[in-house]
Amino acid sequence: MEILQVVGVGIIATVLLVIVRKQRPELAVQLSIAAGVILFLFVLTKISAVIQVLEDLANKAQINRYYLTTLLKIVGVAYIAEFGAQICRDAGESTIATKVELAAKILVMVLALPIIMALMDSLLTLLPGGGPS
């Protein structure tokens, strides 16, 4: 029952945060970062098992490994960016949070471009009379 652990950590961190935030708001931000990192690290061990299963499935379906790693990279970028943006927003700096999210979107687009190009290429070969011969 890992969910009990997660909820326990969350509640304890929240109680400590409420105590600290009144006197020292700058330390409260750090405390919330630490709690977030610890919870995230805990969940990450579970995610790695899911990714293992996904890789096995991709091997069975004989999908090009490149697509799966690109997909995983996109998920990782999104996770990290969401984490950073939430911290910025928690501290009341929603401008910087918006910039972080924008950067994440652009980086994800750059990562996804080769897949889009591959899709376009296969579509062009399907079209009658078109495509790279």
Place this chain on the structure above:
Amino acid sequence: MNMLQIFQIAGIGIVVAIFYSILKEAKREELAQLLAISGVALVTLMVLRLISDLFNEVRSVFSLY
């Protein structure tokens, strides 16, 4: 799950807050300010180590390089 760091940071925060108010009552404003800054620096070091752990873990799990 490692709760130690959360308790450490919260403890540092509470101790800094208490000593800050004591020093302020004793008319030692500059020492109180110094205490607050050093507390923030100490906690930042701990949090930095945590964040670097997190980034390394995410990089290895999602094969980001």
